[in-house]
């Protein structure tokens with residue numbers, strides 16, 4: 216796991232966008248794993264700006280989102296399918312039908328989850344997975360207690376996650392769905408490269424557990440310690456509980472500029 220601490224949020228977005236650009240240069244039809252939440256927004260802005268300037272094309276790329284609320288109507292602005300269209304798909308040149316997400320309105324939920332796993336496998340798996348992290352250490356919507364080997368399935372959201380996400384629902388906790396479909400931890404672990412972005416002090420405890428805690432379902436993101444290629448991009452606030460912050464800073468500062476994540 217490589218920990219990169221950058222004070223400037225723009226630098227985090229540029230570094231993550233450089234990583235996407237390098238991948239697309241090698242493999243124009245790359246499969247991107249897309250995350251919702253506020254953490255990747257400046258990255259999506261950066262990718263959209265590069266596409267607008269003609270520096271980057273996602274015309275052949277494909278995308279799979281991590282998760283989806285259960286039961287939000289097709290037109291609901293917070294339905295993750297709509298969020299990802301608004302924040303990403305509609306702003307870059309990726310084909311709209313090349314971006315997929317779990318079906319939160321499916322009648323047969325287990326079948327929809329299995330179909331989603333199959334679609335990802337058929338696409339050849341995710342090349343680069345963008346991740347955020349919840350304050351309780353969840354990734355996707357894999358709440359504490361999630362099996363480290365889990366695959367796409369229905370989950371009950373914790374009260375903490377619903378409280379955290381109430382800001383997207385006008386501050387109304389009751390408006391936040393109670394259930395979601397999410398790629399499992401095992402599904403996320405199958406991605407070839409994972410770039411996790413966390414900013415702000417409210418993420419500091421979760422980031423400490425992710426990088427320096429014991430691997431445990433109590434802090435689901437700790438499963439990433441078993442992944443061979445994870446890049447964790449942090450600002451000072453999110454890095455503020457890291458015991459080894461000085462070491463991570465020195466290590467990254469000494470890294471040759473040509474070497475990507």
Ligand SMILES: N[C@@H]1[C@@H](O)[C@H](O)[C@@H](COP(=O)(O)O)O[C@@H]1O
Pocket residue numbers: 250251252253254255281282346347348349350354355356376380
């Ligand atoms: N399902 C999403 C996660 O994918 C995201 O990482 C997390 C953190 O969100 P934010 O980036 O807004 O802090 O929130 C939600 O629960």
